Amino acid sequence: MTKLKFLGGLGFRDIELFNLALLARQAWRILQEPTTLSARVLKAAYFSESDFLEAELGPSPSRIWRAVMDGKDVLKQGLIRRIGTGEDTLVWHMNWLPRDGLMRSVSCLSSTPLVTVSELIDPVAMAWDQEILKQQFLLMDWEVILNIPLTTRR
Numbered sequence: 001m002t003k004l005k006f007l008g009g010l011g012f013r014d015i016e017l018f019n020l021a022l023l024a025r026q027a028w029r030i031l032q033e034p035t036t037l038s039a040r041v042l043k044a045a046y047f048s049e050s051d052f053l054e055a056e057l058g059p060s061p062s063r064i065w066r067a068v069m070d071g072k073d074v075l076k077q078g079l080i081r082r083i084g085t086g087e088d089t090l091v092w093h094m095n096w097l098p099r100d101g102l103m104r105s106v107s108c109l110s111s112t113p114l115v116t117v118s119e120l121i122d123p124v125a126m127a128w129d130q131e132i133l134k135q136q137f138l139l140m141d142w143e144v145i146l147n148i149p150l151t152t153r154r
Contacts, residue, residue, distance in 0.1 A: 023071025027052075030068065031075070042068065053079075084151050086117030091136075097144050105141045126150055 030039045030052055046065050047055035053076065057069050080103050081089045081096045089096050091114050095103035114120065114136060122129040127150065133142035 020070065020074050023067050024074040025071070026068055027071035027075045083117055083148055086119075086121055086150075089117040091115060091117055091120070096148075097141065098148065099144055105136075106138050108136055109138065110136050120145070121150060 029036070030042065033039060034043070034052070042065065043052070046058055046061070050056075053072070055069070055072070057066065061069070076095075079095060080098060081094055083089060083096065092105060092108065096117060097103050097105065114132070120129055120132055120136070121127070128146055128148075130142075130146070133145055136142075137145065
């Protein structure tokens with residue numbers, strides 16, 4: 001019979017994963033509560049010209065910023081974009097397909113890939129353009145895309 005070894009008597013099996021989870025939680029707080037003092041200080045010091053999700057490590061990061069960036073990387077693996085108008089969502093570089101596992105398209109069938117999700121939407125009908133979907137995506141991807149609801153607001 002094998003006994004499980006717990007660290008620190010608290011029941012944590014992998015302290016590194018637990019630490020990453022806590023760092024991801026801090027990244028989530030910065031993303032959701034950007035007006036807190038800690039979020040404003042980090043923004044002023046490390047990403048004053050960009051969005052938190054696009055922030056980079058920079059030339060001389062503190063240990064705190066390095067840790068927050070590790071948490072952001074973990075957080076980004078599970079984040080998925082809401083489409084809205086699709087103007088700010090990059091088709092091939094962002095998570096936007098609601099499914100388990102890979103939340104991006106598998107591959108592009110076209111020799112001229114589209115850039116933003118808005119290019120997949122018929123602006124008159126405010127619905128997915130099925131012909132474009134069939135030209136750009138594999139069947140497994142465009143079936144998922146057709147089930148994503150679109151906003152009717154502009």
